[in-house]
Amino acid sequence: GEGGEDPARYGTIKSSxxxxxxxxxxxxxxxxxxxxxxxxxxxxxxAKPG
Structure with missing residues (x-):
């Protein structure tokens, strides 16, 4: 998805x-x-509503 990932996953096989x-x-x-x-x-x- 757009943005964000648990930093604990960085550098592991679970990293996106x-x-x-x-x-x-x-x-x-x-x-x-x-x-x-x-x-x-x-x-x-x-367009952004509001």
Missing amino acids: KIKQVATGRFGVTPEYLVNAEVLQIKVAQG
């Missing part, structure tokens, strides 16, 4: 190889990004 980053950047840290083999960055324009 693909990290996703969206406009909200929930849970995205430098450590999260450097523990990725592949980065997927969502770039889109959308």
